Amino acid sequence: LYSSAASDVYKRQGDQDGRSDGFPGSLYMVGHKQHELVAEISIPKPVISAGKNMDDLSVSTVVQPFADITVGLRQQLTAGSSEPFQFGGMQYLNGRLHWTLLKYYNVSGVDYLSHGFSSADLSRPSMSGMWHLGPRNSGESVWHSYKHAGYVADIPQKIADQYFQGRSLMSGLQISTGLQYSSQGPALYAYAPPDGDEPSGSNLEATPLLWYSMGHPISQHHYADLWTGAAWVTVGGKHAVVIAGRKALGPVYYGDARPTDCYPDKGYHGSSYEVQMLFYAPAHLLQAAKSRVAHVEPWFRWNGSSEGGGIDRFMFQECGREVGGLAYDRQNNLLYLSEMNAGLTSDNEWESLPVIHVFLSLIHISEPTR
Numbered sequence: 001l002y003s004s005a006a007s008d009v010y011k012r013q014g015d016q017d018g019r020s021d022g023f024p025g026s027l028y029m030v031g032h033k034q035h036e037l038v039a040e041i042s043i044p045k046p047v048i049s050a051g052k053n054m055d056d057l058s059v060s061t062v063v064q065p066f067a068d069i070t071v072g073l074r075q076q077l078t079a080g081s082s083e084p085f086q087f088g089g090m091q092y093l094n095g096r097l098h099w100t101l102l103k104y105y106n107v108s109g110v111d112y113l114s115h116g117f118s119s120a121d122l123s124r125p126s127m128s129g130m131w132h133l134g135p136r137n138s139g140e141s142v143w144h145s146y147k148h149a150g151y152v153a154d155i156p157q158k159i160a161d162q163y164f165q166g167r168s169l170m171s172g173l174q175i176s177t178g179l180q181y182s183s184q185g186p187a188l189y190a191y192a193p194p195d196g197d198e199p200s201g202s203n204l205e206a207t208p209l210l211w212y213s214m215g216h217p218i219s220q221h222h223y224a225d226l227w228t229g230a231a232w233v234t235v236g237g238k239h240a241v242v243i244a245g246r247k248a249l250g251p252v253y254y255g256d257a258r259p260t261d262c263y264p265d266k267g268y269h270g271s272s273y274e275v276q277m278l279f280y281a282p283a284h285l286l287q288a289a290k291s292r293v294a295h296v297e298p299w300f301r302w303n304g305s306s307e308g309g310g311i312d313r314f315m316f317q318e319c320g321r322e323v324g325g326l327a328y329d330r331q332n333n334l335l336y337l338s339e340m341n342a343g344l345t346s347d348n349e350w351e352s353l354p355v356i357h358v359f360l361s362l363i364h365i366s367e368p369t370r
Contacts, residue, residue, distance in 0.1 A: 009090040010327035021045040026063050030087045037066035046358045052316050054343045069118035069125045088150035095120055102149035111137050114149035133189050133206040144181040147211050148189045149173050153230040163286055167192045174227045176268050185218025186227040186243045187211040209285040211294045223268040224248035229326030240279045246321040247276040262319035273321040274312035277302040316342040335359040
C-alpha cells in the first residue's frame, strides 16, 4: 500500500482468503494527508523481521481503491484554508463506515461538527451527517469537538446495554495545542451510533468517560504527546480500554525545530519519543462518568521500563514515532496498529511507507480487581 496510513478500521468479512491463513478480514485506511482518501486493504499473514527490513514484510493488496467517502464535503469544509480537515478515526458498522473529521490547527476554537457515516462500498460512496457529541457551542469545555473528533472504537454491546445506556461507541481526541478546549491527555466519550433519523447538525447524546483539563493533566504529560488510537480489548473475560500513541520524552520545548529534533515543524518538541500504550480499567471510566469526574489515570503504562520491554521496540522509525490508529478483531483477539512513514523498500526508495503491526495476544496483562 503506497500511502501514509493515518487511521485504520477492521472489517471482519473483508478478506475471503483470510480464514485459511489465520488473519481474516480487511482494513480500511486513510491515505496521504494531502488527499485524505480511503481504501480497503487485505490482511496478509504477518512476518517478523528481526532486522526491521521493510523488504521482509508481507504486502497488503488493495481490495477497494482509494475514494473520497465524504463525497466532496471535506473539501467544502476546508474552503481554501491552509489547514485542511482530516479524518480522526473510523469504525466499520453493519456495512457502513463511521468516521470523524477534525481541523487539526483550530486556534480560533470553533466547535465543529465531527461525526458522520459513509457507505462501505467505495465504488458508490454516499454519506450522512455530520453530527456533534453533546451540546454544541455550549461554552463548556467538556463538550468541545476538540476532545472527541478523533479515534473511534466499539464497546461490546452487552456491556454497552448494561452499563452505558446502549451507547456502544466511543471516540476521543488529544492534540498537542495546550488550549483549554483540548484534552491534556487522551479523551473518550461514549455514544450510540445514529439510527438514521437524526438530521445533519444534530447533537448526539454522549457520556464523557475520560478527559484531562489544563489544571489536571494526565501524569507524565508532555505537550508534544499525541495519542491517536483506542480499542476496547477483551481477553478471557477481562476487559481493558487501550490507547496508543506517541509519547514525548525530556523537557518541553516550543518553537522552531532545532537541528536535533525529530520533527521539522514549529511547535512543541521533546528530546526523543517512544510509542506507548495506556491501559484503562472500564470500571474506573464508568465510576468517573457517574461521578462526573473525568480524570482517570491508566492502571498500566506499556513503555520502555515495562518488564520484558516496551511496545516501542517493535517500531521501524529511528527518530519520530508516528502512530496512525488501532483496529481490533474482537473474535480472534488481534490488535492492529499502523505506523506511518515506517521506512523504505528496495523498489521504492523515495517514499516512506506504512507498516501494520499485529499483536496476537495481550493475555500477560490483567485488569486490577477493583
